[in-house]
Amino acid sequence: MANPNLRHLRLFLVTVDSGSVTQAAMSQNVTQSAATQALKRVEEAFDARLFDRTSRGVFPTDLARMLAQRVRRALDIMDRACESVSPRLRLTATAAQLRGLVAASQAESLSLGARKLGVAQPTVHRAIVHLESEVGRSLFRRTQYGSTPTRIGQLIAQAAQLAFAELRQAEMELAEAGSRGEMRIMVGAMPLSRTSVLPEAISRFQEACPKVDIRVHEGPYASLLAGLRRGELDLLLGALRPPALMEGMRQERLFEDELAVVCGPEHPFAKAGTVEIAALAASRWVVALPDTPARRQFDAFLSALGPSATGALVETGSQMLMRELLLAGPYLGCISRLQVRGDIDKGVLVRLAFDVHDSRREIGITTRDDWHPTRSQAVFLDTVRAVSQKFGR
Template sequence: MPTQLDWYLHLNLKTRHLRLLVMLDDLGSLKKVAEATHVTLPAVSRALAELERGLGLELFVRTSQGIRATEYGECLVRHARNILTDVQQVRDELNSLYNGSGGKINIGVYPASSSVLVPKALHLLKQRSPNTNAQVIEGTRPLLLPQLWEGKIDLIVGRLPAVPPSSGFDEKALLEERLVLVTGPQHPLAKRKHLQWSDLQTYPWVLPSPASQIREPFERILEMQGLEFPKNYIETMSVQIARSYLYGSDAISVLANTAARDKFQPLAVLPLALPPMLRATGIMWNRNRPFSAATELMMDCLEGAAEAIRETARSQANPVF
C-alpha cells in the first residue's frame, strides 16, 4: 500500500507547487514571493502549508531573516529545478516542431573561446539548418557549470577544466591551442625579432581576470622569468576589449593563438615562447541529459569549425598545436 508521500508525489504534486518551492528558495521570504506573484501573503502561506501537509514533511523553517529550506526542502527544490527545466525544454521542442523550426541550442561560452571558434560554428549551423536557433551565454566556469548541470544550457565551449569522472560531465577536446604574448601593431616591441623577458618589465599589461584558468599559471611564468607582477594593468575576460585596448596603448597581453591572429584586427605576436599551460579547448556536456537534434548538430558544427581553424593554421604555416 503506497505511503502518504508516494500518493501525493504521484497524484497531487503539480508544476505550480514546484514553481512555488523554487521561488521560496530563491527569495527566502513568503512576503517577497507574494509580491512577485501578485497574490496575498496568506495565500502563499496557505499553499506552502498545504504542500507540507500533503507530503507529511516540513520543507521550510522560519528564521529571523526569513525562511530557510530544511533538508527535505533542499532535496525537493533541487529536483523541482530540474523538472521545471525539462518542462521548459519540452515546451521549446514542441513549439519548434509546430512552427517548423529546427529547434534551439543554448550554449555556454567562456569569453576567451567566443571570438573565433564559436562564431565559425554558428555560421556552419546556419548554413546547414537555417531554422535551428541558438542562444549564446558568456560567463565564467563558476557561473556556467551549475547551469549545465541543471539543463539550462546544453553545452559549454571553452578551455576544458580539470573535472573528475564522478562530476557527471563528459567532454571532447577540439583544439590544442598555444598561448602567445601579444601587443598592438604600433607597439615599440612589435617589430623586434629577438626579445628578452626583461624587455617587457616597463610596459603596462592586459591580464586575464583572476577567475580565468590562464591567470595563475601565467603568474608562475612571470615569476620563473624573474619579472615582478605588473603594477600597471587592467583585467578582463573579454578578447574584444583586450584587442581594442592593445590597439590604442603600449600594453602587452596573453591570448590564444587563434584569437591573436584575427584577420580583421590582427595583433603582433612577440617572439617569446610560452610553455603549455592549459588543457585543450573543447565541449562539455551533462552525461545524464539526452541530446536534442539541435545539440547534436551544434556539436558537429563545432567539430567542423575546429577542423577549419586547424586547416587555416596549416596553410599559413602557423600551427596552433
Template sequence: MRKIGIRQARIFMAVANAASVTGAAKVVNRSQTSVTKSIQDLEHQLGVPLFDRTPKGVSLTAFGDALMPRAELAARAFTAAEQLVSPAVLMSAPGAARFFRMDISETWLDGFLAVVSHQNIASAADHLGIKPAAVSSSLRKLEDSLHITLFERTPNAIICTTLGRSIAQYVKLAQSYMRNACDEISNMQGVQVGHVSVGTMPYTRTMIIPRAINQLLAEHSDLDITTHDGPLDDLVAALRCGDIDVMVGALHGPGSDGGLSEERLIDDQLAIIVRAQHPLTRLKKVEWKDLLQYPWVLPRHGTTTRMLFELVLENRQEEKPSHIVETSSLVLLRGLLVESDRVSARSRHQILYEEQSGLLATLPVDLPETRLPIGITTRARSVLAPAVEMFIEELRKVAQQVSKTL
C-alpha cells in the first residue's frame, strides 16, 4: 500500500522549494546523499516521478504538483500543533523543534497515535503488528525527545494528556493529507481507488447518504466508504483531525475559528408523523389540541430535532405533550408508532420509506419555523481527495432528486 511519511513530505517540500537537492540538504540539515535517497525511496513507493531532473536543478512533475499542496497542509497542521507548546519547551528541547518541523520517525508517530486511539499498550501493539515493548520504547523516546508528557500512566491504564491528545489531532490531520495525496496520484494514473469517511447525521441517514453511496459505487466500485455516527461534537472533532472527510446533515455554522466550510444542499423542516391508520389521518384539519390527545415519541433533549420542536411550542405558546417516550432510534420509533397511536415530530426524509410502504403518514400540520438547512461540512482551506469530491458530487445530485419529490 502506498504511504507518504511525514519526514519524507518535509524533505520533498524542501527539494521543491529549493529546486535543487543541494539547497534542500542545507535546509533540512542532511547530506545530499540522504536527501537524494529519501526522494528516490518516495518515488519508488508511489511508483511515479515527482521531479524532472536537469543539470540546472529539479522541477515538479504533475505528480509532484499534486503532492505539494497536501504536503503544505500537513506542514500547516504541525505548525498549528506547535502553537500548543510553550516557547520555553521549544527552546530547551531540540527534539521538540525537530518534531514540529516534521523531522520525526514515522515509527514513533504510529506508536503514539495507536496508543492515543486504543488507550492500551498491548492493544496498540496488536493493531500495529509489533511487540508491546516496541510501542513502549517508541513512546518513551518520543516523550524524552519532546520534553513533553504525552501520557499519564496508572497501574491499569495509559491515559493521554490534554496536550497529547491535541497534538495527536494535528498529527492525524497531517497524515490524512498524505493519504489523500496517494489517492490523487493513483487517480492521475487512471486507477480509481480511495476511501471516503462520512460523518452522518439523522436528517440524512435514511435516504440521502445511502442513495449517494449507491450511485457513487455503481460507477466506481473500487472505492471504499466508511460511515460514522455519534454526537455532533464528536463528529466535528473527527472532521477537524482528518478521521472524517465530510459531514452530511443539518448545518450548524462554520465554527468560531472559521475552520469548517459548509455547502447547503436542501432545506428541510419537521413534520408530524403517525401510523398510516391513525385516527388523526381522517381529519382534514388537525389542531394542536387534537395532537395533545395522544402520547408522543420525541428525540432526546439537546438534539436538533428536539430543539426545533420546543421552538415551535415556545413561538406558538402551545402546551407541551405529556407522557413522552424519548428515543433517537428510527428503528424504535417505527415500532412505537406502528404499534400504537403515538405521535412524533421528525423530518419526512427520515421516514420516507415507511411512508412509501404505507406504514407511516404525515399529518397536515405545517411547521415552517422548523426550517433547517441540510448540507455538507468539510475542513476549510483543505484539498479533498478525488474520492471525496466524487462523493460530494453525488450528494449534490441526490439533493436535486430529493427537492423534486418532497
C-alpha cells in the first residue's frame, strides 16, 4: 500500500483545487520548491502521473482528480477524530505515528505492534508518546499483561484505519484506470455464503475482471464485523442482524434461508417414514456455536420438543466437522438448508421431513454506511446480487 506523507496529501489537495503550486505552498507554509518536491512524492507513492507540467503551469490530470476525492474523504475522517480531542493533532500527526498507534491497538502491545510493522519497539513507543503529548492524555492503559487502548486511543486508531482504507480504495481506483497497482476485494464470508453464493459469484466476476484478486476472510461473525468496521474488509456476506445492533452499517437483503434437520444416509432415521418426537429429541446433535442466529433458532426448536430433549450436543462452526460426524455416527445436524444443499443433492446427507418452525432468516450483504465502492467492487456486488436471484427473494 502507498504510504504517503499526510502533509503532502494536504498540499496535493490544495494544488488540485486551486490549480496553483504557489497557493498550495503558501497554505502549508513551505517554499514553492518544497511544494513541488512534495507533489512528486505523492506521485511516487501512488505510482501515477498526477500533474501535467507545462510552461503555463501545473495542471491536475484525471487521475489526480480521481485521487483527490478519496484523499479528501480520508483526511476528513482523520480530521474529525483528531479535532474532537486536540486542535493541533490533525496537523502534527504523521502517517507513521498513526500506523504505530493502529498496530499497538490491535495487538494490545507495543512490542507486538512493532513486530507487526517490522520496526523496533522504541519506534512505536516514540510514536505513541508524541501522539499522547499532543492529545494531553494517555492513549493506552498499561498493565502487566500489555497495553489496551483508552476510549480516545480507540477513537483515533479507528479513524486512522478508515482513513488508510480510503487510501487503499484510491490505489484500487487508480489501478482500475490503468495505473500500475494491485486490485483486490476483501470479502468477509459466513459459512452459508461460502457454499452457496460466493463460489459462483467469484467465478463469474473474475471472468469479467480477470485482474482483480478476491481475498475471502472466514471467522466468527463478531470478528468479521469488527474487521468491516475498521476498514479491513470491503463487505460481509451472511445472515443479517437486527438493525438496532448495526449502527453505521448498511444491510441489503438478498434472499431467505431456513434450517434443516439432516443425517447421514446410514442413520436409522434416513429410511424411516416418520420419526417420533421423543426419538428426535433424545438424539445426539451437531449444532452451531452459541450466540449465532442458527443456534438461537435451534435452541427454540429443541425447547419446543419438550422436557424429554436430553440428547448430547456437539457445538461447532465447522461444516466439515458436522458432515464427518453425521457420516460417522448416529448424529443429527441442524444447519442452513442452502449450506448443505449440495450434500443433499449428491446423497451425501439426507434431509428429514421435519420442519424447524420460525427458522427463516434473511441473508445479505453488509457494508459500512459511508463506504463508496470502486468500479470493480460495484461489479462484484452486482454479480453477487445476480447469483443470489437463483435462491429466491
